[in-house]
Amino acid sequence: MFEDDIKKLKVCDFDELPGPKSKEELDEMKAPFEDYCRKAFDVGNEFVKPDALKGIRWLSTTMYIFTPHSVANIAELGAECIKIEMPRMGDAMRHTSPFNEAYLYPLHDTRPMSGTGLGFTNANVNKYFVTLDYHVPEAKKLYYNLVRQSDGLTECYRHGTFDRWKQGYRDLMEINPRFIYVWGGGFGYGPKIFGGSYDILGQAHAGLSSVTGAHEDFGGHSTKATNWVIDWYSGTQITVCMLAALHYRRKTGLGTMIEFSQVQAATRCLGYTVPLYGKFGIVRQRWGNWDTQLCVHGIIMTGKTDFPDAENPQDKFETRYVMVSAFQDADFKELCNIIKKPDLFSSYKTHKERVGAPAQMEIYAAIEKWAANKSRAEVVRILKEHGLLAAPVMNDREVYECDHYRQRGTVRWNDDPLFGDVVCQSAYSAGLMSKTPRRHKWQWRPVGADNVKIYHELLGVPMSKINEMYNKGII
Amino acid sequence: MCDIIWCKKEKGGKVCNTVNYLDPYCFWNWEGTTACAECGTVYYIHMIQGHMYAGPDEKPGHKPDMRPLYADKPLDGYSNYLPGIEGRTRPYNCLPRHIYLGKADMVKFSVRGRPVRGWRPQPPSAGVAGSFGFFWDIEKLSPEVWKEYQEKIAKGEVKDW
Numbered sequence: 274m275f276e277d278d279i280k281k282l283k284v285c286d287f288d289e290l291p292g293p294k295s296k297e298e299l300d301e302m303k304a305p306f307e308d309y310c311r312k313a314f315d316v317g318n319e320f321v322k323p324d325a326l327k328g329i330r331w332l333s334t335t336m337y338i339f340t341p342h343s344v345a346n347i348a349e350l351g352a353e354c355i356k357i358e359m360p361r362m363g364d365a366m367r368h369t370s371p372f373n374e375a376y377l378y379p380l381h382d383t384r385p386m387s388g389t390g391l392g393f394t395n396a397n398v399n400k401y402f403v404t405l406d407y408h409v410p411e412a413k414k415l416y417y418n419l420v421r422q423s424d425g426l427t428e429c430y431r432h433g434t435f436d437r438w439k440q441g442y443r444d445l446m447e448i449n450p451r452f453i454y455v456w457g458g459g460f461g462y463g464p465k466i467f468g469g470s471y472d473i474l475g476q477a478h479a480g481l482s483s484v485t486g487a488h489e490d491f492g493g494h495s496t497k498a499t500n501w502v503i504d505w506y507s508g509t510q511i512t513v514c515m516l517a518a519l520h521y522r523r524k525t526g527l528g529t530m531i532e533f534s535q536v537q538a539a540t541r542c543l544g545y546t547v548p549l550y551g552k553f554g555i556v557r558q559r560w561g562n563w564d565t566q567l568c569v570h571g572i573i574m575t576g577k578t579d580f581p582d583a584e585n586p587q588d589k590f591e592t593r594y595v596m597v598s599a600f601q602d603a604d605f606k607e608l609c610n611i612i613k614k615p616d617l618f619s620s621y622k623t624h625k626e627r628v629g630a631p632a633q634m635e636i637y638a639a640i641e642k643w644a645a646n647k648s649r650a651e652v653v654r655i656l657k658e659h660g661l662l663a664a665p666v667m668n669d670r671e672v673y674e675c676d677h678y679r680q681r682g683t684v685r686w687n688d689d690p691l692f693g694d695v696v697c698q699s700a701y702s703a704g705l706m707s708k709t710p711r712r713h714k715w716q717w718r719p720v721g722a723d724n725v726k727i728y729h730e731l732l733g734v735p736m737s738k739i740n741e742m743y744n745k746g747i748i
Numbered sequence: 749m750c751d752i753i754w755c756k757k758e759k760g761g762k763v764c765n766t767v768n769y770l771d772p773y774c775f776w777n778w779e780g781t782t783a784c785a786e787c788g789t790v791y792y793i794h795m796i797q798g799h800m801y802a803g804p805d806e807k808p809g810h811k812p813d814m815r816p817l818y819a820d821k822p823l824d825g826y827s828n829y830l831p832g833i834e835g836r837t838r839p840y841n842c843l844p845r846h847i848y849l850g851k852a853d854m855v856k857f858s859v860r861g862r863p864v865r866g867w868r869p870q871p872p873s874a875g876v877a878g879s880f881g882f883f884w885d886i887e888k889l890s891p892e893v894w895k896e897y898q899e900k901i902a903k904g905e906v907k908d909w
Contacts, residue, residue, distance in 0.1 A: 361878075377866050382874030388866070404878065679909070686860065686909075690883045694862035721878035728877075736876060743877035 313707040316682035324351020325709035329519065332357060332419055332426040333400060337366045338501050339472070339535055340429035340457040341396040342508030347515065348399035349700035349711040355419065355727055356397060360404040360746050363720035366393050377692045381720040389717060395699045399714045401723040404748045407438060412747050418732050420445050425453030425515060432458055432466050442530040452528040453518045457511050461534035470535045472501035479539030484546060487561030495559070507538035567600040568628045569608060569636060572666060575652050576645035587668050594666035595652045600624060607659050612643035689716050724748055751800040753791055755784040765823050768816040772798055783812035785819035856893050861906040863897050
């Protein structure tokens with residue numbers, strides 16, 4: 274290039290680049306965008322906006338959390354989802370957790386003393402509930418008619434069961450070639466084809482539990498992440514497959530079969546663990562509340578709880594944990610000064626020096642020693658005042674009372690048409706959408722609540738026939 | 749878990765009300781006498797596969813063969829069973845709910861005081877083939893709860909959060 278041309282080239286002038294140039298300017302620009310977001314997402318008025326997936330009809334022959342959740346995701350986005358359950362009984366999840374009267378009644382008219390456990394929450398939002406016993410030939414006909422009028426189905430029976438019953442993908446694609454079929458279960462085909470799955474089995478079999486919890490040297494054990502996270506997670510992964518299959522069908526007009534193994538999905542959460550073994554032969558260990566890649570970046574225990582006089586033990590004893598992050602050199606130096614251990618910084622000046630296990634043992638012990646006579650709130654306040662990232666580990670009640678969540682509508686009260694006043698997060702915990710927001714219409718409905726709506730109004734089965742099938746126990 | 753002996757022996761005008769946990773390791777298949785950990789009343793029991801096959805029958809004057817591994821008084825708030833005892837589950841630190849006293853704790857109102865359909869039995873309102881109407885008219889179907897709700901509103905017990 275000639276010298277003159279080089280001179281003509283514009284030198285990058287940072288002042289001309291878009292974006293704030295000072296803290297004041299940043300604050301000035303930030304406020305209007307926040308206002309814009311508040312207006313765009315308009316929390317609380319979701320129902321005046323259109324549904325993203327309106328027009329999609331999906332069948333759900335699912336149980337527990339994992340597969341039902343995959344369908345609840347699209348039900349929240351506006352698809353018409355029909356859950357098919359066993360007559361009089363319903364999904365087994367209705368009868369499981371939590372125990373001790375945490376139920377919403379009724380379950381079904383024939384069982385006035387039974388209710389549906391709150392464990393059913395979030396996995397079955399906005400669905401319609403019908404009953405059907407597939408073993409009866411008459412029921413098969415209804416099932417095939419539903420398939421003819423639907424876009425897809427999610428099922429969770431043992432691998433090949435629906436195929437054996439002549440209601441799997443190979444049979445359904447003949448009556449509806451646009452049909453998207455999802456099998457979600459434990460292992461999928463392979464040496465362990467007959468293995469069923471639970472969330473905890475997924476976590477164990479994928480190796481996730483082996484890297485969760487504190488190391489045995491610190492009194493920890495291989496631990497399962499609480500509340501069925503792999504059920505929720507893999508259910509959502511199924512939804513991603515379903516939406517991709519719907520897009521593919523728009524282009525080609527063809528359905529898809531999705532075979533989704535829960536234990537396989539759980540391996541994805543392991544991140545670098547697998548390639549780490551492949552490259553170095555290192556089997557990853559548990560590091561509990563610390564981080565193998567960053568230090569300081571973990572959860573520490575303080576000496577006092579925030580609510581020593583509370584009645585509830587979760588408040589009284591447990592509100593004493595703080596998440597703290599100070600891994601950059603300057604932040605770490607500040608942290609060492611706060612805890613009055615400047616020599617710690619002298620010993621571990623670089624991140625590489627302090628990320629090793631012996632260093633972390635010393636550093637976290639020093640922080641906890643400093644926090645031993647302080648409460649959770651005090652520790653968070655002091656660290657924040659010095660410009661470090663710190664947050665209290667909150668419990669349920671605090672999440673419920675958190676203003677940030679309330680303003681964003683994450684946790685909110687819903688006047689459920691059947692069950693009354695129910696607090697929920699469901700649709701509102703999965704991201705805000707400005708044009709087609711997710712919404713929570715109803716928590717769930719009793720077993721077979723929509724039998725007439727679906728069988729009579731949609732399929733055109735005469736009421737006398739519906740009555741007859743009901744008395745025979747087919748629906 | 750094996751069975752328990754809930755000691756109802758009256759001593760000094762007070763019911764003992766101690767729950768003696770018969771741990772499966774010792775008591776799973778066992779016959780003999782054991783004593784209440786609190787008041788020392790001797791009971792004869794015969795356990796088969798963790799179930800109480802015979803007893804507990806009081807055996808005054810007998811010496812107990814074996815004592816229960818641990819016991820507690822749930823009606824007093826699990827006083828012997830403190831937090832942080834290694835190898836044991838975290839106890840309840842709250843007082844027992846009514847369910848332990850023989851009365852189910854039926855929730856009719858949410859924590860903010862509005863009616864929630866969480867009690868039983870429910871009035872039947874299903875139509876053909878178990879189908880339910882979409883709306884639960886509380887005023888019509890559960891008038892007593894509706895009345896209680898109106899009282900709550902009047903008292904200012906109904907909140908937004």
